[in-house]
Amino acid sequence: MARNQYQTLTEPMFFILLSLDEVRNGAEITTWVNQITKGRIKLAPGTLYALLGQFLEDDLIIRVDVNKKGKHYTITEEGKDLLDNEVQRLRLLIDNYDKFFNQ
Numbered sequence: 001m002a003r004n005q006y007q008t009l010t011e012p013m014f015f016i017l018l019s020l021d022e023v024r025n026g027a028e029i030t031t032w033v034n035q036i037t038k039g040r041i042k043l044a045p046g047t048l049y050a051l052l053g054q055f056l057e058d059d060l061i062i063r064v065d066v067n068k069k070g071k072h073y074t075i076t077e078e079g080k081d082l083l084d085n086e087v088q089r090l091r092l093l094i095d096n097y098d099k100f101f102n103q
Contacts, residue, residue, distance in 0.1 A: 009086045011041055016051055017075055020061055024087075025070040026052070055079065076082050 009017070015033045024032065029052075030043045052073060054060040060079035065074045075083075 006082055008089070009082070011037075012043055012047055013051060014083070014086060015041055016043070016048065017055070017060065017079050018071055020075040020079070023064055023072050023074045025068070025072045027070070029073075042059060 006013075012033075015037065016029055019029045019032045019036075026045070026048055030045075030048060033041055033043055052061065056063065056073075058078075059076055061073045061075050061081060064072050064074050
């Protein structure tokens with residue numbers, strides 16, 4: 001995987017990966033992201049499916065078979081590690097901010 005490509009995740013990247021803690025299809029991902037962000041992030045189909053394709057190629061997610069209509073996905077351990085690294089990076093940013101502005 002090209003790690004540099006994922007040094008920082010965009011919000012759509014972050015929330016798509018986060019949504020895949022459960023098996024979901026594209027429509028379910030879109031709905032979940034819209035709900036969890038209270039409408040702040042609206043995933044266009046082109047964005048969603050381009051990122052899903054990229055994540056599949058980089059082994060961050062896998063496609064799973066379910067007895068429902070459509071393609072369903074879930075996150076891999078590598079995807080979870082990437083999310084954990086992003087959360088650590090964001091916490092470090094907040095800690096640095098707090099150190100200088102909330103003394």
